[in-house]
Amino acid sequence: MAEKKPIELEEGWGFMQNGINKLIRVLEGQSAEQFNAEQYMSLYTTIYNMCTQKPPHDFSEQLYDRYRKSFEMYIKDQVIKSLQEHRDEVLLKELYVRWQNHKLMVRWLSRFFNYLDRYYITRHSLHTLKDVGLICFRDRVFEEIKKQAKDAILRLIEREREGELIDRTLIKNILSIFIEVGMGGMECYQRDFETHLLQETASFYKRKAAEWIDQDSCPDYMLKAEQCLEDEEDKVESYLHSTSKLKLLKEVEQELLTCYETRLLQKEHSGCAALLKDDKSEDLSRMFRLFQRVPRGLEPVAEIFKEHVENEGMKLVKEVTEAAESKKDKEAGKGPSKDSGSPFEQQFVRSVIELQDKYLQYVILCFCNTSLFHKSLKEAFESFCNKSVAGTCSAELMASFCDNLLKKGGSEKLSDEAIEETLDKLVKLLAYISDKDMFNEFYRKRLARRLLYDRSSSDDHERSILTRLKQQCGAQFTSRMEGMVTDLALAREKQQSFEEWMRVNEKKLRIDFSVTVLTTGFWPAYKAHELALPQEMVDGVELFKSFYETGNKRKLTWYYSLGTCHLKANFDARPIELVLGTQQAACLLQFNDSEDLTYKEIQHRLNLCEDDNTRTLHSLACAKFKILLKEPSNKVIAKTDKFSMNKKFTSAQRRIKIPLPPIDEKKKVIEDVDKDRRFSIDAAIVRTMKSRKTLLHQQLVLEVVQQLSRMFKPDFKLIKKRIEHLIEAEYLARDKDNPMMFQYLA
Template sequence: MPQEDSSSSAAAAASQKQEQLKNGKLIVFSVAADHHNNDFTKAPTTLSSFASNMLGTGSVKKLVIKNFKDKPLPLENYTEETWQKLKEAVQAIQNSISVKYSLEELYQSVENLCSYNLSANLYKQLKQLCEHHLKAQIHQFREDSVDNGPFLKKMDKCWQNHSRQMSMIRNIFLFLDRTYAFQILTLSSIWDMGLELFKSYIICDQNVRSRTIDGILVLIAKERNGEMVDRCLIQRLVTMLSDLRIYQESFESKFLEETSRFYAAEGRKLVQKKEIPGCLYHIKKLLEGEVDRVRTYLCLNTQEQLITMLEKQLLGEHLSAVLQKGLSFLLDENRIEDLSLVYQVFSKIECGFQVLLQHWIEYIKKFGSSIVINPTKDKTMVQELLDFKDKIDFIIEASFLKNEKIIVAMKDAFETFINKRPNKPAELLAKYVDSKLRTGNKEATDEELEELLAKVVILFRFIHEKDVFEAFYKKDLAKRLLLDKSASVDAEKSMLCKLKQECGTAFTNKLQGMFKDMELSKDIMIQLKQYTKNQNIPGNIDLTVNILTMSFWPTYIPKEIQLPPDMERLQKNFKNFYLSRHSGRKLQWQSTLGRCVLRGEFKKGKKELQVTLFQTLVLLMFNEGNRFSLEEIKVATGVEDRELRRTLQSLACGRARVLIKSPKGRDVEDGDVFFCNEEFKHKLFKIKISEIQMKETIEERTITTQRVFQDRQYQIDAAIVRIMKIRKTLTHSVLLSELYNQLKFTLQPSDLKTRIESLIDRDYMERDKENPNEYKYIA
């Protein structure tokens, strides 16, 4: 390589500096030595001595020390010698022998060559050297006799050696990498160049790649079958595929395909052999194993696809089959942990949650229907429904993490099955509340009773026939209030408040009116006592009267009876007193609701008897005589035959027999004669003789049901008129649809048709003359 003339070079540099000064450029001073000749004697030792030498002429001079690029090119023999040195070092690294030169020396050599614009040639020579080495390595993998195990170890060793070698080579050629390879977009870094060469000459060989990937898959399959394998070997080989950027295209797809095939067979075996808990626990274990496998030696990007595929093969294809095998059993047995596992597994699978939700709904409907539809369970229906609801709520909280969709599905299922039997659940729910609010119910504390009532209201929420509940609840509430059988006024008002929150003020208006009547009656009794005292009205009978507003209370049929003179006089006095303060009102006595306290003297001692008004009339007759026939008692009291027989039966055939019937028997027949039981005895002083409670007859239930049905007619008529007034014209089908949306109780099309015809007859609406299926509102 020819040398430049130093004088001409200096002149050119001076010219360049002057040009820079003219252009206002900043000149940086630097000191450089002649690296080629290693001659530092001509360079000033310090910047100050250097400056004094330059300023000795008496004129100011600007000097720029030449950069490396301004140095003359080295001799050709230097370039060749330097490359040989580097080549020897690279080959020593590739052959795993010691390098004669230090890393600093080799690095400086690369820097020197690059400073003389030899980077491109140096990069090319290095690449050829690496390429030649890898070409020699491929032959060891083409031996067909090598088994998968040794083959993979040989591949791993080759890769590890190559990685180590390229790392060391890159350290030597780091200056070339930074100043040349990184600056040119079309070139790869030295490390990437090594990867590309390894990929091109080793892995891109079809036979080598197939055997490598198949070998890895064989090791994974062995591990899945419980064999011990070298996980570190797999991890290093998978890392190699990832570094070479062939992991996804060459390995991942095949790995997922093999995995899918393996777990498809595993899923079929699981469903056939194991029950649902064992099946799910095994699936959970397999999933955890695959997650661990991914984290140990696979790429994390594979995990999502792998788990999704596993869930599909292990469960996705068998969702209904798995749940049909054991979900009902788990729910019946309240297996919280197993149900929690079911929820966890099925929630992660595509469509799994929907399948679980469907089976959940079917189970609730089936179990609930078995309680509601079966008439033999009427006595225990409400309690069983409450227990079932508690159980379902606990499962939702403990196993299903209060999932909102599961809660909504549960509510819909309850609403469906509880209304499969019209009217009956509403009636039984009202009677259940009555049994819990009556005197004598000591099963629960106030807090427990409050909690129970809250649960009852939740069941009430699902019932469509709320008017039926109201009718029976009102009838039972009236008995509790009038007969003073309510266990707790606070509990009664709490229940009323809950119903008001659930259905609004209109629903509880009459019930609240009943409580108001009872409170006003107490005030009236205080006024009555003061009135009796002021008027000096004689009498030794204490009278208590409840004034009932007819529109609030159930309808009672008044019955005419013959009262003793003293009782008639008390009634007359009260009537005069009340009407003197409330003119224009009409009083109607309800004898069926009357109760009295009698004091009786028997041979065994005195007793205080709490009896009904009818029982009172019968017992008072025995003050006038000791023997009366059925016919005589009927004439004297005026009590209607069926009520009288029931009254006599309670006095002569019950537990407290203050009368004796002849002939003996459980039923009262024509011609029976009754005597006073002088030998009557009882351990208590105060004795309550309960009226023989006829089981709620079909007739009584029918009356209540008919009353509800009649009220519904008014509601249907009002809804039809309201809809037609707004819409003016509607077809029959649209009108029915609107009515189904507005009216909450169960409706039959025939009932609606009857009400529509009734409104047409009463000129509220009319049929269209051209289209009989269309109705018009008449303003």
């Protein structure tokens, strides 16, 4: 068999050149005839044969080189000339057509020369046929035309920003060339287009912002800014690469928001403060959305929010203080007001709750519940909630508000659901109060009064607020109050046991007699007065002692000032039931045996101190219900006065309650709280020193403040005094070398 004659380079390339020329005619639209399977196989086989011939007829290297030159010739003769004839949008369209044709040419030629890819290129680690085609386009076309293309695209984008409709698909197609010629990297796109886009974007919005900031209100400016940001995001979605998004938006944010934030927020009549004042929640939400894009952009907004809330709160404090002082001036000399607080002070707490509701909704809805705005709200409320209101601290006002809410006949006429909701908000408000221990003491005294005098409107509400207080302030905060509620329930059981004991032992009293036995440690401290009781009451006391001392070694201390009596008074018109304190009842019963009595005689018979005797007589002779007649007839109780029963007294009510004049308990509460604070500071100092052994003065003070700040803000001078006290008591000692260093003495 004769050996096959090798194909010479020029012979074989001449055949391949014919195929390449045909492909070019098809790409240029000069021929519609496509390659059939036979033609394709003929071209492929020619390359295969020329690459597999034995040396020196293996023409792989020459064919690889001529493959590249085929592209270069086509680009030089056809592509570049065509592109140089056009500008702007027409140039971009022609460029995309040429790019598509080039990729088609690469696809076909790489098929013809496929054998090079499989063996020669792999063996010599050369660029693939596809890459050679891309490199040719990049070096010969892209590098030549990229500036003109970039400028044309940027002009189209600016026209779109000015409101014109443009061919977005064209831009996307051209930018795909910037990406694809990077051959897997983004360098070409970023260097040759993106960098210039960002510069143009900054320049465009710099001009726009300077124009808008002068002519537009804050809401109008923000609307435009938000629309611009949305438009730029849309550009990324439509034709820019996704990696451009953050960079592009950053430029817009810088020019529209960062550069003008202060001017925008402080715009007169339309800035952040004005939006808060006018309740423009939608605009405030937009402000939050915009400035959260900017590094630390929300901090000025939060500061303005804090100032606004603080001003609103201080306005309330001022209004209530002025109203209370005005009322005080008008009512000078009319006697003390009720202990539940004046209507102004009650309204203050209600208004603060409403203020908290309003601005908490701002934080949640407008400011997306972010911690920064919660912090601003907290600081604002702490600022004005700890101010004195008409001479009364907020802790006392809140305790009075609770008392008014929870007692029978309070001015707050609300449904059970509304009361629960108000209690929940009130306890949350307590978080802003620095003197929580003061609130605790005021609240505990009022709770005791409600429980002892059966004034509480609902046991469920009482337990509900204690549960909330426990969650907010800890178990120790409510332990004594919970003990009071439990104590009263046990006292009722004890009373039932007493009644059962009387029935079993066939004991009877001339009056209905009820005793409430309480545990001293839970309840506020009360003075135990020695009251000379009427015989009917003495019999009851002695009988209860007999019952209680059977199998019980605890000592009973009787607090008559806390008792309540029901007396039937036979007046000339008709009998009326009187509800009084034990002291008042004992006083009236003296008039069963005497027509009239002097101040001194009553005091002697009852064994009362002057203050209690004066208060008792004032409630019966000078208050609303004048059960006793006084000589001389005036509203001042004197030691020389004489009293008699007012037999002509009458009332439309069949039962009337005659309260004692209220005692101002504020001074006593403050004294008790100050005393407790000294103990708390001592305990915190000892606890800290016991664990640390030695500590500098400043560190000790800071740790003590940190431990106690949950309940109250300790005074630094007081802490210093307590340290000195503990040194004297030999719990601590000063270091010999450093007087500012303390040592714990075990």
